[in-house]
Amino acid sequence: MSLFDTSIAALDGSPLDVAALRGQAVLVVNVASKCGLTPQYTALEELQKTYGDRGFTVLGVPCNQFGGQEPGSAEEIATFCSATYGVTFPLTEKVDVNGPDRHPLYAELTATPDAAGAAGDVQWNFEKFLVAPDGRVAARFRPRTEPLAAEVTDAVEAVLPQA
Template sequence: MTDAVTDLRDIPFLTADGSSATLRDYDPRDGEGVILVVNVASKCGLTPQYEQLEELQKTYADRGFTVLGFPCNQFMGQEPGSMEEILEYCSMTWGVSFPVVDKIRVNGSHAAPLYKALKQTPTVEGEKGRITWNFEKFLLTPDGAVHRFRPTTKPDDPKIVQVIEAHLPA
């Protein structure tokens, strides 16, 4: 495991109830799991991706995978609700069972430290920097790699599924 992933997995953020946590706290295999970090929103054209995120969670959770949702209201105010409203919406509308943590900022001077670090990862096209929209995805693997996928790449895209399957036990 590289220092970059160790550092990423140790950057604190707040949970939905206001407690401090790190990615390590959500790693089902203590540093050997695969985590998909996604900035989410409830009122976005991409919001139906919740369904695919939940399907990934159900399919791979028992092998050491988890989705971690980070609500963000920076893109046209598409996540305006309180944490209670966001959690209820995710559960009731999409049946979300994966963790959804406290609302954050992903861009700008007040961006969450985890997202400041994640944005250093280039996409497959070689682009890094700003989060472009809701549902940008970062897949952290035990070998130290971080794979970045743009918002329009669906969670069940073969490129994402191949990375997940390659890093989980059979």
């Protein structure tokens, strides 16, 4: 299974056409509105603006499993992201990324090790998984890794589709 074979709803509950992302580089990030790392939305949006026209998108996945830091409704999350951070990238429905109700997408993503070789559960909000245009998980970045850190931007640039 790859990201492009996954079924997940958009934040508004409508079906998200994940298959339409096939052929793009996608940074999948579990997000939360009331976290100390929430300001990473600014850098995620900058990545979106920098690489969006080159076959890249951020895919935000709201999750309330870490300290209850994403308690809002879909409407509240959408308003917060748009009004506070000007988010233009797609957001999915709120899902679990760990545990028995883990979304199938995260069952696949969490099998990928980080740079230190550790796979397994998502550690906290804003953990990042870079999915290459062919659907393979190319890299995993832990929550405190800033979205504009060289290791992230270098990895994104390495998997962007060729023009």
